[in-house]
Amino acid sequence: MDFLTQVVASFGLLLNPTILFYVVAGFLIGTIFSAIPGLTATLALALLLPLTYSLDVTTALMACASIYMAGMCGGSITATTINIPGAPSSMMTAVEGYPMQQRGEGPLALGHASFASMIGGVFGAVLLVLLAPLIADLSLLVQTTGKAALILFALIVIVIAQRGNVRRAAIAACLGLMLATVGLDAMVPVARFSFGMGDLAAGIDLMPVIIGTFAISELLTQLAENDKAKRIREQLKGVAKIRRRDFIPSRSAIRRIGAACYLKSSTIGYLVGTLPGAGGSMGGFLAYVEAVRTSREPDSFGKGNPQGIAAAESANNAVCGGALVPMLTFGIPGDPITAIVLGVLVINGIQPGPQLMESQAGLIAPMLAALIFSALILVPLTMYLLGPYFIRIVRIRRDVLFGSIAMLAVVGSYVATYSTFQMMMTLVMGILAFYLRKHGYPVVTLLLGFILGPGLEEYLRRALTLSNGDLTVFVTQPDSLFFIVLTGIFVYFLAIRKPVQLKGGENSG
Amino acid sequence: MSRSSSSLLARALGFGSGSGAARFHGVLALLALGYLVGGLAMGPPLEAGKLTPSFFPLLIGVLATVLCGLQWWSSVRGAEAQNQAEASVDADRQEGSASGRRLSPELTLMLATLGYVLVFQWLGYVLSTLVYVLGVMLLFSGLDKWLSKAAIALAITAVGFVLFNQIFNVRLPTLWG
Numbered sequence: 001m002d003f004l005t006q007v008v009a010s011f012g013l014l015l016n017p018t019i020l021f022y023v024v025a026g027f028l029i030g031t032i033f034s035a036i037p038g039l040t041a042t043l044a045l046a047l048l049l050p051l052t053y054s055l056d057v058t059t060a061l062m063a064c065a066s067i068y069m070a071g072m073c074g075g076s077i078t079a080t081t082i083n084i085p086g087a088p089s090s091m092m093t094a095v096e097g098y099p100m101q102q103r104g105e106g107p108l109a110l111g112h113a114s115f116a117s118m119i120g121g122v123f124g125a126v127l128l129v130l131l132a133p134l135i136a137d138l139s140l141l142v143q144t145t146g147k148a149a150l151i152l153f154a155l156i157v158i159v160i161a162q163r164g165n166v167r168r169a170a171i172a173a174c175l176g177l178m179l180a181t182v183g184l185d186a187m188v189p190v191a192r193f194s195f196g197m198g199d200l201a202a203g204i205d206l207m208p209v210i211i212g213t214f215a216i217s218e219l220l221t222q223l224a225e226n227d228k229a230k231r232i233r234e235q236l237k238g239v240a241k242i243r244r245r246d247f248i249p250s251r252s253a254i255r256r257i258g259a260a261c262y263l264k265s266s267t268i269g270y271l272v273g274t275l276p277g278a279g280g281s282m283g284g285f286l287a288y289v290e291a292v293r294t295s296r297e298p299d300s301f302g303k304g305n306p307q308g309i310a311a312a313e314s315a316n317n318a319v320c321g322g323a324l325v326p327m328l329t330f331g332i333p334g335d336p337i338t339a340i341v342l343g344v345l346v347i348n349g350i351q352p353g354p355q356l357m358e359s360q361a362g363l364i365a366p367m368l369a370a371l372i373f374s375a376l377i378l379v380p381l382t383m384y385l386l387g388p389y390f391i392r393i394v395r396i397r398r399d400v401l402f403g404s405i406a407m408l409a410v411v412g413s414y415v416a417t418y419s420t421f422q423m424m425m426t427l428v429m430g431i432l433a434f435y436l437r438k439h440g441y442p443v444v445t446l447l448l449g450f451i452l453g454p455g456l457e458e459y460l461r462r463a464l465t466l467s468n469g470d471l472t473v474f475v476t477q478p479d480s481l482f483f484i485v486l487t488g489i490f491v492y493f494l495a496i497r498k499p500v501q502l503k504g505g506e507n508s509g
Numbered sequence: 510m511s512r513s514s515s516s517l518l519a520r521a522l523g524f525g526s527g528s529g530a531a532r533f534h535g536v537l538a539l540l541a542l543g544y545l546v547g548g549l550a551m552g553p554p555l556e557a558g559k560l561t562p563s564f565f566p567l568l569i570g571v572l573a574t575v576l577c578g579l580q581w582w583s584s585v586r587g588a589e590a591q592n593q594a595e596a597s598v599d600a601d602r603q604e605g606s607a608s609g610r611r612l613s614p615e616l617t618l619m620l621a622t623l624g625y626v627l628v629f630q631w632l633g634y635v636l637s638t639l640v641y642v643l644g645v646m647l648l649f650s651g652l653d654k655w656l657s658k659a660a661i662a663l664a665i666t667a668v669g670f671v672l673f674n675q676i677f678n679v680r681l682p683t684l685w686g
Binding site for chain 2: 053055167171174175177178185187188190193216219224226398399402407408410411414420427430434435439460465
C-alpha cells in the first residue's frame with residue numbers, strides 16, 4: 001500500500017472515540033495555550049510530552065499534530081481582540097485584525113483568520129503527504145559526509161535566521177551542543193562530563209531539556225512579567241460580547257481576497273516551513289508582505305484589510321506541513337514544536353530518517369491524517385462553536401493556570417525515570433533558559449543544538465575517520481558539496497546581503 | 510591601572526549598576542572555558558589517526574569560549590557606556606529600593622521548586638504538590654483569599670493525581686512509602 005493510500009485509510013482511526021477524544025482535546029488545549037498571550041502551543045506540547053509515555057504512540061502523534069495545527073491559528077484571537085498576538089505566528093494578523101475589531105468587525109476578522117487557516121493548513125498537509133515520500137527517496141542519496149554537512153547547514157541556518165541576534169543564537173546553539181556531549185560517547189564507551197555521577201553518565205534526557213526550557217522558564221518569565229499580564233487581563237475585560245453569526249465571512253469577501261492569495265500564501269508558508277529555524281512568524285510575515293506588494297490597493301493594508309489576515313494565516317498554517325518534511329525525512333526539526341514531536345518519536349524508539357516513511361508508515365500516516373483533519377474540521381468548527389466563548393477562556397485566572405502548569409511540568413519530568421534527578425535536571429534547565437531568555441538568547445537554538453548535536457558529532461567523526469582526517473572530503477563528495485553551497489547561499493542572503501542593503505539605506509537616508 | 514580600565518574590571522566582576530548582563534555573560538564564558546578545559550583533560554583529539562571522544566567537545570569548547578568571551582567583552586563595554594547615562598538614575602533607585610531588599614518572585618519560585626523536588630519522594634506527591642501549587646498560586650496572585658486558593662490547589666493536586674496515577678498509570682510517591 002503506498003503512503004497516500006495509508007494516509008487516507010488512517011482517517012478511519014478518527015472513528016475510534018478514544019483517539020478522537022485525544023485529537024479534539026489536543027486541538028482545544030493547543031488553541032487555548034496559543035490564544036493566551038505569553039503561552040504557546042510549544043508549552044502545551046512540552047507539558048503533555050510526559051503523558052505520551054503512557055499513551056499509544058499513534059494516538060500521541062495524532063494529538064501532537066492537532067496541537068501543532070491549533071497553535072498556528074489560536075494566536076489570532078487576542079491578536080484581533082486586544083492587538084496582542086497570542087502566538088508569534090499571529091503577529092501580522094494583529095496588524096489587520098485589530099483595526100477591524102476597532103470598527104466592530106472583530107468576529108469577522110476571526111472568521112477570515114479561521115477560513116484562511118483551514119485553507120493553509122490543508123494545503124500544507126496535503127503537499128506534505130504528496131511530497132514527503134519523494135523527498136524521503138531523494139534523501140537516501142545523502143551519505144555520511146552529506147549528513148554531517150546537512151546538519152551543519154541546519155544549525156547555521158537556525159542561527160542566522162535569528163537576525164540581529166546571531167552571536168547570542170550561536171552561543172545558545174553551542175550550549176545545546178555542549179549539553180548533548182554529556183554522557184557516554186556514541187562510538188567509544190567513555191563517559192564525558194559526568195563528574196562521576198551515574199545519572200549524568202547516562203546522558204541528559206530530552207524530556208527535562210524540553211520541559212525545563214519551555215515550561216519552567218515560561219513560569220519564571222511570566223512571574224517576572226506579572227504586572228504586564230495583569231494589564232492584558234484588564235484589556236480583555238473591555239472586549240465586547242461576540243455573536244456566533246458574525247464569524248462567518250461572506251462569499252463576496254472571500255472572492256475579493258481571491259484564490260490566488262490563499263494559494264500563493266500557503267505555498268510561501270509551506271516553503272518557509274521546510275527551512276530550519278524559520279517558523280510560522282516568518283511564513284506569515286513573508287506572505288503578508290507579498291500580499292501588500294501585489295495588491296492593487298496597498299494603502300488599505302494596516303487599516304483592517306481581510307486580505308492581510310488571509311495571507312498571514314494561510315501561510316502560518318501551511319508552515320505545519322512544510323516543517324514536518326525535514327523532521328520526518330532527515331530528523332532535523334525546523335521549529336520548537338517539530339523538535340518536541342521528534343522527541344515523542346525518539347522517546348518511543350523511532351528514529352526519523354529516509355526509511356521512516358516506509359518502515360514506520362503505520363505511525364506517520366495517522367499523524368498526517370490528524371493534521372489534515374485538524375485543519376479541515378477542527379479549525380472552522382472550534383472557531384464557530386467556541387468563538388463567542390474564547391475571550392472568556394483566555395481570561396482564565398493566571399494563578400490557577402500557572403499552579404497547574406507548575407505541577408504538570410515538575411511531576412511530568414518525574415514520569416520518565418521515576419527519579420528526582422530528572423526533576424532536578426528540569427529545574428536546572430529551566431533556570432538556565434530563564435536567564436538566557438532574559439538576556440536575549442533564543443532558547444529554541446539551544447534545544448535544536450541539543451537535538452542535532454549527537455548526529456552532527458557522529459557523522460562528522462565517521463566522515464573524517466573514513467577519509468583519514470582529510471577535510472577536503474566535504475567538497476569532493478557531491479552530497480556534502482551540495483549542502484555546503486546551500487549554506488553559502490543562505491549565509492549570503494540572510495547574513496551578508498542584508499547589512500549591505502541597510503548600509504545603502506542609511507546612505508540614502 | 511587607568512580609571513576607565515578599573516571601572517571596566519569592576520563591571521566585568523559584577524559590581525555597580527547595569528552589570529547584570531555582564532555578570533551573566535561572564536558566567537557563560539566561564540562555563541564555556543570550564544567545558545573546554547574538561548575537553549582538554551580527556552586527551553588529544555586525534556590518536557593513531559582516529560578521532561577520539563575529546564574531538565567534538567574541543568571543537569565546540571573553543572567555539573563557545575570565543576563566542577562567550579566576545580559577548581562578555583561587548584556587554585562589559587556596553588555596561589560602561591550605559592553606566593555614565595544611568596549614573597543619576599541609579600542614585601534615585603538606590604534610595605527608593607533600600608527598603609525593598611527582598612527575594613525576587615522568580616528567585617522565590619526557583620527555591621520553592623528546588624524545595625519541592627527535594628521533598629517530593631520523602632513527603633509524597635499529595636502533600637508536597639499541595640504546598641507547592643498553593644505557593645505558586647500565591648506568588649502569582651498575592652496572599653489574599655488564601656483559603657479559597659488552598660481549595661483550588663487541592664483540586665489541582667487531585668486532578669494531577671487522577672491524571673498521572675489513575676489515567677496514565679504513573680506510580681507517584683506517597684507519604685507512606
